[in-house]
Amino acid sequence: MNNQTVSFLDNLPIILAGPILKHTDSKSVTVLVVLKQACQVVLKVYDTIDDGERLNNCLLIGQRYTVALGKHLHVVAVTAVSGNGENLTSHRIYAYDLEFTLPNKTTLSLEQALSSPRFPYVSISYFQHQKPTFILPPHRLEDLHIIHASCRKPQGHGFDALPILDSLIATTKQIRDRPQQLFLTGDQIYGDDVADAFLWYASPLGDTLLGWEEQLPIGQTDRTPQELPAGTRATIATVNAGFTAGLHNKSEKVSSHLFSLGEYYAAYILAWSPVCWPDTFPDAHTITQDPDVIKFWQESVKYLRQFMATLPQVRRVLANIPTYTIFDDHDVSDDWNLNQAWCLRVLGNPLGRRVVQNALLAYAVFQAWGNTPERFAKGENGENLLKAAAAWSHFQGKNENAEKAIARYVGIPSINPHTNLPNFVLEDGVFTLERDPQVLTWNYTVTSNCHQVIVLDTRTWRGYPADAKPIAPPMLLSPSAMQQQLQAPLQQTAHHQHLTSFVIAPTNVFGLQVIDWIHHWQLKREKVFSTDVGDAWNIHFPALARLLTTLCEQRQKLVILSGDIHYSCTAKLSYTKTRNPQQPSVLVQLTASALKNEEPITRIIHTKLKNWLLPEKKRYWIGWNQPPNLQEISARKLRHHQAKNHPDWYCLLEWIPKQNRRNFHQLTDISGLVPAHKPTINPKWRWLEPFMFWRSRWFQDGREVVGVNNIASVHFDLTEVENDYQVIHDVYWFDSICSNQVVYSRFTTNFRPNNKS
Known part of the structure; x- marks a missing residue:
C-alpha cells in the first residue's frame, strides 16, 4: 500500500x-x-x-x-x-x-x-x-463449554490455532456441546516484537484510515510515523520512549515497535479481519541489502501469509461466539508496568507516555467497549472517552484538551513538575500509579446461571514496594485492587452456591519450577527485564499469600484461567486451613498459550525431554494471614514446620499429566499451507530419518505441557461423588509430524483435595 x-x-x-x-x-x-x-x-x-x-x-x-x-x-x-x-x-x-x-x-x-x-x-x-x-451458557455446570487462549502474534511461528475453534463450532452436532463463550486472556496484538513487514503495511494503513499523520514527540522535535520506517526504531524505542523489550542485545524486538495511534488501530483490524491486508509484500531485496534483515523479512512474510490465509475462519469465529478479552503486556509493549523502574523509564518520557496512551485508547475502543458496554453508555466515562478520541482525530492530533481527556480516562498518571516523572500514591506500604477519579476500570465480571467469571486487570493497578529498589517485583494487584477486583465480586455471590467461580489471571499464578528458579536468579543479578521477573505471582510471596487467602477463604472450589507463558498445562492446588482442616479449598489452574507464538524453548518442553530432565514435582507451602506471607518447604519437613512456625494454612500444588493425544478429524483442510510450515530434510541426510527419534510422535508427546500453538476447551463432568465435578481441559494443537492434522491433549482433574505427599 x-x-x-x-x-x-x-x-x-x-x-x-x-x-x-x-x-x-x-x-x-x-x-x-x-x-x-x-x-x-x-x-x-x-x-x-x-x-x-x-x-x-x-x-x-x-x-x-x-x-x-x-x-x-x-x-x-x-x-x-x-x-x-x-x-x-x-x-x-x-x-x-x-x-x-x-x-x-x-x-x-x-x-x-x-x-x-x-x-x-x-x-x-x-x-x-x-x-x-x-x-x-447453560443452567448446569456439566453443560458449560468455555474456550480460552492467549498470545497471538501475526508473524509467530507455526499455524494460528484460533481457526481450530471455527471447526469446533462447525462440527458441533448437539446444541449443548456448542461452545458458549471465548475468553482471550492477553496479548491480542503485539505492540513490540513487530515484524518489519507488518509495520511496513500497518503504519501507512493507520495513517490512511485516520486521514492524518500523528506528530510523535521525539526529543526536541516531532516526527511522523512515516519518518520512522520499519526496522529503524530500536534506538528511539529504547532511548527516547524508554521501552525495555530491546534491552540486553534484543534490539530486533523493538526495531518496528508500534508508536502511533493509527498503527495500534491498524494492528487490531489486521488481527481480526482479512479485509485490509495487502495482496503482496515487497521482495526483501528491494527493502535492504543486509543479509540478516533479508532473512528475517522473508521468514516473517511466510508466517504472516499463513496468518492471513485463515483470517476468514477467525472472522467467522468472532462473529458467532461471545468473546471477552483482557490485556497483558504486549497489547501495549513488553514489560508494560512490570515494576516501578519501567514506569519511571517510560511514563517519564513524552514519547513513552504517548505510545502507552495510544495503546490504551486502542484497547478501550477495540476490546473494553465490547467487554463492558455499560461503561460506554450515554453519560458514562467511556462515552466521554469516545468523544475525546473523536475530537483528537477531528483536530488531527492537535487538540490539547482532547489529549488530556484521553490521558485522564485511560489512566495515564500526571507528571510531577519538579521531577518530570509520573506521580505515585502510597497505599498500605506500596506505591501505585496515580489514578484519576474518572479513570476507566478494565476489570469486569461475567455471570450466568451456572458460573461467574472474574476478569482481573493485573497491569494498571499494581503495588510497587515502597521499601525496595524500583526493580523489585510488584504486587500484581495492590491491596485496594485486590479488594475491588477480587474480594468484592466474590462476596457478592458468596450465597449463590450453584455458581462456579472462575478467575481470569492474565499472568500465571503458578508456573514451571525452573522458571521460578530463573526469576529468583535474575532478580539477584538485577536483570529483571530479560525474563519478565515480576510478572509471576509466585515471585512476590506476600502478594501470592494474599491472593490465595482471598480466594480460598471465599470459595472451596475455583478455576483459574490463564495464559501468557506460551505453553498450556493444568495444575491443582489444595489449600487447608490449620484451624479447620475439614473444609479445604481446591484451585484448579488451566493455562492456554500461545495461539500463535511457539518458540524453540516451548517446543522443547513440549517433548519428553522436559519430563526426563526437569519433571514437575509436588510443591508444598505454609502460609500466614497477618501479615500475608508464605514459605515453600519440602514434604518431609511439612509436619515439623507446622508444629514450629504455627502457620494459618498449608497447601500442595500438583501438576496434572496429560493423556495421550487424540485425533480431531473435523478440521477444515489446510494441507495447502503445509509446505511452507513443515521442515524439510536435506536429501543426502534422508537415510538418517529412521534414527531421528526426536521427530517421532513418541518423543514429541511430553507429559506435562503443550508447547506448540494451541487453543483450549474447558468443560465438566459429574463424578460418582456427590456434587463433585471432573474438570476437563482439552488443548488442541497441530500435529508436529503431520501439520494439517489437529490433535488434542486432555488434562483431567477434580475438586477433591489432595494433601498427601
Missing part, C-alpha cells in the same frame, strides 16, 4: 472488521463493528427454530451511531435489548442481523456491507440463512 492513495478503500467493503460478538447475556447482546464510513447501525436478535436453521421472532433490538475515530475509520459497539422484558434462555440458538444506514439515507444489509469487488462473497455464518448465531 506504500505510495498509494485512499483510492484503495474503493475496493473494500463498508465493514473493515467484524461483526464481533461481545458481551452477551439473557437481557442484552453487544456487537462490535469497524467501518470505513459513518452510519447508524441497527442490531436485531432473533429466535430460531429447527436447531438454528430458520429465523423466527425478533426478540431484542438496539441502535447506535458510529464514532469517527478517523476520516475512514468509524467504530461502534451496538447493544440490543428487549422492548417487552423478554429474556433469552439457555439451550437455544439465537441469530442476529445488522442494518446500516449511511449519511445519504442509503440502507445496507449485513450481506451488502460485508461484500465488495475484492470480496464478492463473505460467509460469517454456519447456516444457510447466513446470519451469525450464538447460544447462552
Whole structure:
C-alpha cells in the first residue's frame, strides 16, 4: 500500500472488521463493528427454530451511531435489548442481523456491507440463512463449554490455532456441546516484537484510515510515523520512549515497535479481519541489502501469509461466539508496568507516555467497549472517552484538551513538575500509579446461571514496594485492587452456591519450577527485564499469600484461567486451613498459550525431554494471614514446620499429566499451507530419518505441557461423588509430524483435595 492513495478503500467493503460478538447475556447482546464510513447501525436478535436453521421472532433490538475515530475509520459497539422484558434462555440458538444506514439515507444489509469487488462473497455464518448465531451458557455446570487462549502474534511461528475453534463450532452436532463463550486472556496484538513487514503495511494503513499523520514527540522535535520506517526504531524505542523489550542485545524486538495511534488501530483490524491486508509484500531485496534483515523479512512474510490465509475462519469465529478479552503486556509493549523502574523509564518520557496512551485508547475502543458496554453508555466515562478520541482525530492530533481527556480516562498518571516523572500514591506500604477519579476500570465480571467469571486487570493497578529498589517485583494487584477486583465480586455471590467461580489471571499464578528458579536468579543479578521477573505471582510471596487467602477463604472450589507463558498445562492446588482442616479449598489452574507464538524453548518442553530432565514435582507451602506471607518447604519437613512456625494454612500444588493425544478429524483442510510450515530434510541426510527419534510422535508427546500453538476447551463432568465435578481441559494443537492434522491433549482433574505427599 506504500505510495498509494485512499483510492484503495474503493475496493473494500463498508465493514473493515467484524461483526464481533461481545458481551452477551439473557437481557442484552453487544456487537462490535469497524467501518470505513459513518452510519447508524441497527442490531436485531432473533429466535430460531429447527436447531438454528430458520429465523423466527425478533426478540431484542438496539441502535447506535458510529464514532469517527478517523476520516475512514468509524467504530461502534451496538447493544440490543428487549422492548417487552423478554429474556433469552439457555439451550437455544439465537441469530442476529445488522442494518446500516449511511449519511445519504442509503440502507445496507449485513450481506451488502460485508461484500465488495475484492470480496464478492463473505460467509460469517454456519447456516444457510447466513446470519451469525450464538447460544447462552447453560443452567448446569456439566453443560458449560468455555474456550480460552492467549498470545497471538501475526508473524509467530507455526499455524494460528484460533481457526481450530471455527471447526469446533462447525462440527458441533448437539446444541449443548456448542461452545458458549471465548475468553482471550492477553496479548491480542503485539505492540513490540513487530515484524518489519507488518509495520511496513500497518503504519501507512493507520495513517490512511485516520486521514492524518500523528506528530510523535521525539526529543526536541516531532516526527511522523512515516519518518520512522520499519526496522529503524530500536534506538528511539529504547532511548527516547524508554521501552525495555530491546534491552540486553534484543534490539530486533523493538526495531518496528508500534508508536502511533493509527498503527495500534491498524494492528487490531489486521488481527481480526482479512479485509485490509495487502495482496503482496515487497521482495526483501528491494527493502535492504543486509543479509540478516533479508532473512528475517522473508521468514516473517511466510508466517504472516499463513496468518492471513485463515483470517476468514477467525472472522467467522468472532462473529458467532461471545468473546471477552483482557490485556497483558504486549497489547501495549513488553514489560508494560512490570515494576516501578519501567514506569519511571517510560511514563517519564513524552514519547513513552504517548505510545502507552495510544495503546490504551486502542484497547478501550477495540476490546473494553465490547467487554463492558455499560461503561460506554450515554453519560458514562467511556462515552466521554469516545468523544475525546473523536475530537483528537477531528483536530488531527492537535487538540490539547482532547489529549488530556484521553490521558485522564485511560489512566495515564500526571507528571510531577519538579521531577518530570509520573506521580505515585502510597497505599498500605506500596506505591501505585496515580489514578484519576474518572479513570476507566478494565476489570469486569461475567455471570450466568451456572458460573461467574472474574476478569482481573493485573497491569494498571499494581503495588510497587515502597521499601525496595524500583526493580523489585510488584504486587500484581495492590491491596485496594485486590479488594475491588477480587474480594468484592466474590462476596457478592458468596450465597449463590450453584455458581462456579472462575478467575481470569492474565499472568500465571503458578508456573514451571525452573522458571521460578530463573526469576529468583535474575532478580539477584538485577536483570529483571530479560525474563519478565515480576510478572509471576509466585515471585512476590506476600502478594501470592494474599491472593490465595482471598480466594480460598471465599470459595472451596475455583478455576483459574490463564495464559501468557506460551505453553498450556493444568495444575491443582489444595489449600487447608490449620484451624479447620475439614473444609479445604481446591484451585484448579488451566493455562492456554500461545495461539500463535511457539518458540524453540516451548517446543522443547513440549517433548519428553522436559519430563526426563526437569519433571514437575509436588510443591508444598505454609502460609500466614497477618501479615500475608508464605514459605515453600519440602514434604518431609511439612509436619515439623507446622508444629514450629504455627502457620494459618498449608497447601500442595500438583501438576496434572496429560493423556495421550487424540485425533480431531473435523478440521477444515489446510494441507495447502503445509509446505511452507513443515521442515524439510536435506536429501543426502534422508537415510538418517529412521534414527531421528526426536521427530517421532513418541518423543514429541511430553507429559506435562503443550508447547506448540494451541487453543483450549474447558468443560465438566459429574463424578460418582456427590456434587463433585471432573474438570476437563482439552488443548488442541497441530500435529508436529503431520501439520494439517489437529490433535488434542486432555488434562483431567477434580475438586477433591489432595494433601498427601
